[in-house]
Amino acid sequence: MVRQLDIRQRAALYQIFLLAGVCLAGWYFIANAVDNLLARRIASGFGFLWREAGFEIGESTLLSFGAADSYFKALTVGLLNTFRVALLAVVFSTVIGVAVGLARLSPNWLLTKLASTYVELLRNIPLVVQLFFWYAVITESFPAPAQALNPLPGFYLSNRGLAVPTISTLLPLAIDYPAFSGFNFSGGVVLSPEFTALFLGLALYTAAFIGEIVRAGILAVDRGQYEAAQSQGLSPAQLMRLIILPQALRLVVPPVTSQYLNCIKNSSLAVAIGYPDLVSIANTTINQTGQAIEGIAVIMLVYLTISLAISALMNRYNRRFALRGGKT
């Protein structure tokens, strides 16, 4: 019977079956969910977002938050915390990553070995393990605030986290140094152990991947370019800055962007060490309200929006800067 139909009709038939199958499965799961929610007396919908959260958030630097505020505001604080740690990690991982990538190509044997050891080590250990490790280092081996380490003027490392100076945003510009008083630091900003561990772990881990991308990008620049630049009498530094890096950049930007995206997604591991990011607060919300479907929908929606926004930016960049007939 089916044999007599032509290919087009057969394709249409398959797709109708597929659609019917998906709809049927969807209907089955939704019906089950409705039953279960009724049995557990959980009202579905996003109304819970406006109810009082009733929990405190350890870190809400960008937006003040109290237990009387709504779940919506709690999730917003979480999202801001995600951005805070992810953006900082992205900036530092770029700097370290470029340095590592260049170091791997340096003529100095020690430097090359050091950089490749760094990359191999960091890439082959799960990020969660690294986060637990940094958290343990901070909370177990650093001294109490009174005996805080002072590696740089104005920077204090203790088991309560990292105290750093801040620059006041009001005029006149002044630097506010942290100082130990009583039982803790005042002045500057104290970054909690959770934040410090997450930031450090994310930045170092992402840097290993970025280092590899930078290295591959530079290696991919045609040899002729080096030779031509050398014959023009450019110094090694000029050659790198004017000829190689601009060309490598075109190859490096797309994969590095996807590393940035990974870095933002990886910041969700905050929940493992107790930093209140979006996922961690959504998790608390789910546990308190039982609104599992809505909570997970919020997480996925936020991350999908970020992913799509960054991919859209990326496509625009590629259209502008790709070589004629270019790849990637």
Next chain:
Amino acid sequence: MNLTNGRGASGCQWARSRLFGSWPSSLATLAIVYLAARWLPPLLNWALLRAVWSPDRAAACRDSQGACWAFVADKFRFILFATFPADQHWRPALVIAILLALYGVSGFQLVRRLRLLCLWLGGLALIGLLMWGGIFGLTYVENERWGGLTLTLLLSTFGIALAFPLSILLALGRRSEMPLLRWFSIGYIELIRGVPLISVLFMASVMLPLFLPQGVSIDKLLRAQLAMTLFAAAYLAEVIRGGLQAIPPQQEEAALATGLSYWQRVCYVTLPQALRVAIPPLVNTFIGFFKDTSLVVIIGLFDFLTTIKVSLNEPAWSGFGIEAYLFSALGYFAFCYPMSRYSQALERQTAHGTGLSALREN
């Protein structure tokens, strides 16, 4: 600048070119040597010389200035097998051995294709038998008691094995000419790749039970395995699609002209070639997936990492987190590093292993 370590060159010449080639290079060498001299001795002192090794000396760890490896020695069995009944530990131990043997056989390409597939299917069936038991005089052991390194290996191996067929279908679906099928595949792949794994794991652990009929429940381990499988499938699908795209279109056209049907074309012409191209990135995906299994610590499954973390809760061993996580890092590294070297070697072998392909994988 690009002097190589020629065979005839003496050590002195080598040092001059590779360590003191220029002023900045000399400075870097001196800085590295200085830092190593300053930091390595105390580190070695802590990690080896003053370390406590013997498991019955928990108290000694408190007084010692060195690392407390006694923790690992004491918890070794728990870290490998978790709460599997103690008198049955040979079973998960055998499972680990079988898995390692299977990896070895596949990695060194000792047997080819069909035989390898049979070997894997047989091996996985045997592993299921050993873990669950219940027949041939083996006592039944429920899923809840599986754990440790065994669980990490099982989660990653079964995850990839189950995700593989699904990912092939998704990759084919994404390249299909049927719009609906293509949209579903794209939607699935991009949805999964756009969200963090932890949200998929949460979905499996707290949301999935809501979608099952009342009275039906799947245990936590299988739910996590399902989530990891669905997650891996999206990433594998993209790797396989990359492989499919690398095949010249003439192959497909020639197969079409020969009169082969769609599935014949896929099974005999395009897929075998695509998979061969895709092996190095597939290994890389597997490494990533192996590392990702550690995330089950967040939903409370007793894998390699969780057993170590939980051991720290014992009063005798609390406060030795640095040693514990260094050991777990070493454990994961011991698996991931050889695999990454393997995939790098494969990349060099294939003609496609240029600098550009290394870029594309990330």
